[in-house]
Every structure is written in C-alpha cells, then in structure tokens.
Amino acid sequence: MEMVKIKVKRFNKDKDGFEEYEVPKGINVLNALEYINKNYHANIYFRSSCRAGQCGSCAMCINGEPKLACKTKVEDGMVIEPLKNFDVIRDLVVDRTPYYKKLANLRNYIERKEYPEDLENIKPDDINKVKKVRGCIDCLSCLSVCPVRKFTDYAGPTFMRQLARFAFDVRDEGDREKIAYFENLYNCTTCAKCVEVCPKEIEIVHHAIEKLRELCFKKGYYLKNHLAVRENVLKYNRSVEKDKTPLLEEVNEEYLVENEKMRVAFFTGCLIDYRLQNVGRDAIKVLNAHGISVIIPKNQVCCGSPFIRTGQTDIAEKLKKKNLEIFNNLDVDCVVTVCAGCGSTLKNDYKEKEFEVMDITEVLNKVGLIKYKPLDATVTYHDPCHLKRGQGVYDEPRKILKSIPNLKFIEMEVPDQCCGAGGGVRSGKPEVAYALGKRKAKMIFDTNVDYLVTVCPFCEYHIRDSLKKYKEENNIKKDIKVMNIVSLLSKVV
Known part of the structure; x- marks a missing residue:
C-alpha cells in the first residue's frame, strides 16, 4: 500500500502545533483522520456526520482553503487545520455557538401574521428566486474566509444569504432588508471569495448581496456617498x-x-x-x-x-x-x-x-507575447477580485511578467486577498476599505519590490492610498510604485 505524509494541527491543553502522519494514498481526509486515530492512537478530534457532502459538519482548512473532508482526497504534504477565524475547541473542532446564536437573532423562519390563502398563486419564478440561495449546508466555509468579517463588524455572507432567502420568499412579511442594512450589508466588497470556496457553488454575491442591496435601495436603506456616485453618472455618464x-x-x-x-x-x-x-x-x-x-x-x-x-x-x-x-x-x-x-x-x-x-x-x-526589452526591477502582482474570481484570469498576467527579461517577479503572501476597494466600499465605507487595504499594504511592503502591478484602476487607486497611509503609520522609507500592467509593458515594448 502506497503511503503519503500529511500534517494535522493539534490543539488542546497539552498540545498546540502540527503532527505528521503517514496515511494510505487515495483515501479522503475524513478516512485519513479515522485511520490515524485507529493506527496511531492519536485521538484527534473532528466533526463528521453524513459523509456525503450534504451536512457540512466536516469542513476544515485543507492546504489553506476550507474544504469538506469527506470530499477531499489526501495528497502528499497536505496540511490540515481547523476552519480559520473561529475559536478552536479542540484540534479540528471549532466553536459554532456564535453562529447559531446569530442565526437565531436573525429570525430564521418565515414571518407573517396569517397563513396565506393564495398559496396556489405562487409562481415558478417566485420559487426560483429563493431556490438560488437555499442550497447552503452550514459548513461555514464562507465565514472562515470572508475578509470583511475578519476586520469589521459584518454579519458575513451566509447570514446575508439567509436573509435573502426570506426577503425573496413571497410568503415572508419580515423586514429582512432592514435587518441586512443594520448588519452592515454595505461592508461587503463583493470579492466573491465566499463563492469560490462554497462546496455547493452558491452565488452569494449576485443572488444575495446584490439583490438585497437592490431591495434596500428601493426601500430607502442606502449610503449617502453612493448617491454622489449616482449624481456623477447622471451628469457625466461616468461614476x-x-x-x-x-x-x-x-x-x-x-x-x-x-x-x-x-x-x-x-x-x-x-x-x-x-x-x-x-x-x-x-x-x-x-x-x-x-x-x-x-x-x-x-x-x-x-x-x-x-x-x-x-x-x-x-x-x-x-x-x-x-x-x-x-x-x-x-x-x-x-x-x-x-x-x-x-x-x-x-x-x-x-x-x-x-x-x-x-x-x-x-x-x-x-495573439502571442512579443520580445520585450529588459527591465531591471522587482515586481509583485495583486489579483483584482473581479479579474481572478470574476473572470477566471490568473495565469495570463503572470506569464506576461515572467516573460520580461531581467524582471524579477515575487509573489506576495496572498496575492488574491481583496484590497478593500470593491462593492462600493471605498466610496461608502472608507474605514472598512482601509482596514482591508492595510493588510494588503503590509503584504506588499514585505516583498520589498519596486512595483506593485495590477489590472484594475480601483485597486490601483486604493492600494496606492493604502501604501501611503501604511508607510506613514509605520515610518517606512521605501517607495513602491503602483501601476496597471499596461503601464509597465509600455516601458518594454
């Protein structure tokens, strides 16, 4: 039997660190953990139930991303940790209590004064609107990766999905959009990291966040700064x-x-x-x-x-x-x-x-990259959320940068971490935008490069401002220029 090595994060009163084990190749992570407990007497704590990807209880952080242990095959060098951004009870078991309490406070049931007499008049379109956001299995993967939830007082993607589920249900009479507004609906940058990790591929951004905001705007729950952007487009056809x-x-x-x-x-x-x-x-x-x-x-x-x-x-x-x-x-x-x-x-x-x-x-x-002039410089690249997750473009800019002679390309810690500019957050919630921008700025300064390259004017503006603020706050002398990839290419074509 071929074996592979994996690392598992242990946490209890006596242990806090990684332990390495050998497990059979090709089995899923859940079976691997059971194999370790049986053959190594490790007594690793973890959650599991249906073993079919339907209950969400076995979600954990695998190689840095949340995944279902019952659906993920082990591979050599794999690192298994508890879901991030939750308190850990023991080993791979996180405390879900705050989630359930919050869910109860959001009134997780259909609200109405009387039973509807016209249920037969509910149309297929009414059902489809709700169906798009009902597939959640409560794995909490989205909450574990939401950058805004980590740095601000934001309920998080699955809570907004839950509110949307009732807001679009014709039987519900609750003020779901009002609850969403005061749970900081407008803090979301629409980075779609929640969509990327969702095992059920729920389009939380398009079918919950944006639809809730549409409902909020119609009912008068909006940010004043967003009205200024509206005035600009009415006057100039530009934002x-x-x-x-x-x-x-x-x-x-x-x-x-x-x-x-x-x-x-x-x-x-x-x-x-x-x-x-x-x-x-x-x-x-x-x-x-x-x-x-x-x-x-x-x-x-x-x-x-x-x-x-x-x-x-x-x-x-x-x-x-x-x-x-x-x-x-x-x-x-x-x-x-x-x-x-x-x-x-x-x-x-x-x-x-x-x-x-x-x-x-x-x-x-x-069309094919041309022979570029040499450029003696070091660069790092920021993946705009609406490019990597919105369009699936990740390799193309890197191929371009790596094809420029003498240019040294360095990846930052998390190149696709949201910078904080999107979703109307930079204009509507600047303090939230900078909370995320500050983390991005630290990653960029840690690379010690000459240029930060991206393909988004909004990211370009916000990262430039974030670097300036971070530099002043931390008394950093080095300057890092921010530019669109075409501006870098214009130097070498």
Whole structure:
C-alpha cells in the first residue's frame, strides 16, 4: 500500500502545533483522520456526520482553503487545520455557538401574521428566486474566509444569504432588508471569495448581496456617498467627476496596424477616461505593439458596475442598454478592457451582448507575447477580485511578467486577498476599505519590490492610498510604485 505524509494541527491543553502522519494514498481526509486515530492512537478530534457532502459538519482548512473532508482526497504534504477565524475547541473542532446564536437573532423562519390563502398563486419564478440561495449546508466555509468579517463588524455572507432567502420568499412579511442594512450589508466588497470556496457553488454575491442591496435601495436603506456616485453618472455618464480632459476627447477613433493579428474595441471605463488617461494611452500603445488594431467608440458610457454592486439597478440598466447599442454593432474580434470591474460586468452582467469580452492580458497571450526589452526591477502582482474570481484570469498576467527579461517577479503572501476597494466600499465605507487595504499594504511592503502591478484602476487607486497611509503609520522609507500592467509593458515594448 502506497503511503503519503500529511500534517494535522493539534490543539488542546497539552498540545498546540502540527503532527505528521503517514496515511494510505487515495483515501479522503475524513478516512485519513479515522485511520490515524485507529493506527496511531492519536485521538484527534473532528466533526463528521453524513459523509456525503450534504451536512457540512466536516469542513476544515485543507492546504489553506476550507474544504469538506469527506470530499477531499489526501495528497502528499497536505496540511490540515481547523476552519480559520473561529475559536478552536479542540484540534479540528471549532466553536459554532456564535453562529447559531446569530442565526437565531436573525429570525430564521418565515414571518407573517396569517397563513396565506393564495398559496396556489405562487409562481415558478417566485420559487426560483429563493431556490438560488437555499442550497447552503452550514459548513461555514464562507465565514472562515470572508475578509470583511475578519476586520469589521459584518454579519458575513451566509447570514446575508439567509436573509435573502426570506426577503425573496413571497410568503415572508419580515423586514429582512432592514435587518441586512443594520448588519452592515454595505461592508461587503463583493470579492466573491465566499463563492469560490462554497462546496455547493452558491452565488452569494449576485443572488444575495446584490439583490438585497437592490431591495434596500428601493426601500430607502442606502449610503449617502453612493448617491454622489449616482449624481456623477447622471451628469457625466461616468461614476466620477470630470477634473481634466477625458481620454475619449483626446484620442482618435482608430489606431490601426499593418499585418493585423486582431482587431479590438477598447472599453475604457470611468477611471481610465476621466482620471488615468495615461493608462489608456499605454493600453493603445501596447496593443498596437502586439499587432492589434484598436477601435475606440467615443460615445461609450459607464459599464454600470458601481450601480449593480450598490443596488442602483435602475441606473445600471440604462447604461447597459446604451453600451449594448454601441458595441453590438461593431465589427471587431472582441471588446478589450483594462479594468477588472468593467470586464467582469461586461462578461457576466451583459447577458444580451453579441460580442466577446477579454481582459487585455488575455488578448496579449492569445495573439502571442512579443520580445520585450529588459527591465531591471522587482515586481509583485495583486489579483483584482473581479479579474481572478470574476473572470477566471490568473495565469495570463503572470506569464506576461515572467516573460520580461531581467524582471524579477515575487509573489506576495496572498496575492488574491481583496484590497478593500470593491462593492462600493471605498466610496461608502472608507474605514472598512482601509482596514482591508492595510493588510494588503503590509503584504506588499514585505516583498520589498519596486512595483506593485495590477489590472484594475480601483485597486490601483486604493492600494496606492493604502501604501501611503501604511508607510506613514509605520515610518517606512521605501517607495513602491503602483501601476496597471499596461503601464509597465509600455516601458518594454
């Protein structure tokens, strides 16, 4: 029988650390723990029940991520720990008591004064709205990884899912949106880490958080700062104010190349058009250098992402309709973005689109990376939530960075840890945004690099501000420049 080595975190009155054991290869983690207790007399404490991925009781942290022990096969070098961000009772057993108490306080049942007489009038669509958020097995994986819950007073994703479950149930008469608001619904950055780890693949962000915010906005529970963003888009068709000449007023409508490998339409987004015009110009330069012709529609508007994330769907629908009229009628291979938020919105929320959407790192890898000039520098890369989890783009930017001669690439501790800027949090809850930004800043300074590279203007702005604050608070002398990947590439093409 082939054996593999795994490490298990032990915690009780006498032990606090890892122990290594050999277990048979190919069995699941739950069976491995039972094997260890039987053959090594280790007496490791852990929870289990159905053994079929339906009860959620055996969730634990496996190689740094929450997983169900009954559904995860052991592998050599595996590290098994209790779920993070919970008090540990013993070994792999965490204290779930605060969760159950909180759930009871949220009134985890249908509320109404009288039994409905018209149950036969409930439509399939009414059932489907609730069905999308009902598959939870209470494994608590989402709570263990939620960055906002760790640093702020936020109930967390599964509680919001539970509130959404009743808020969308036509039989329920409770004020679920009010409860969600005062449980800090707007603290969520919509980073979707909860979705990434959910064993039942529940789309908590789209089907619970954003839908609850839509309901909140309609009933008057919103953040005042989000109304300022609304005023901007009504005035400028952009989510930010105009303070200098927009990119779309400076550039041409076409930047064509000979021996064209690909033709793309450039979706600039609000910050590139109104604040980071240099990034837009760099993007055009880099695309042309790779043999890609660029078409730039001058009448494009905000993608609507800030309004979808904050529940202002009336505005989002109008913006989407206008952009669809523009981009559906272009003769291009794809629409390219240099903003993770714009790209995720166009890909996932523009259901009626007739065009393909690609992040610029996807486009460059597709046509083939060119021979870049050497650059003597060290860089680290931040994965925007709406790029890695929103679009599944992870390897492409790293392939680009690793292909630049003399450039040293260093991964930070948790490159896809949310920086705190998304979901309307930077504008609506700046103190929450910086709580997350501070942790990201520490990771970046720990790498001691010259540049922090990303592919999101919102991340770029927020990380730059977070680095500045963290530097001042900790008396750090080193400067780390923050830039979009196209600005780095513009130095070497």
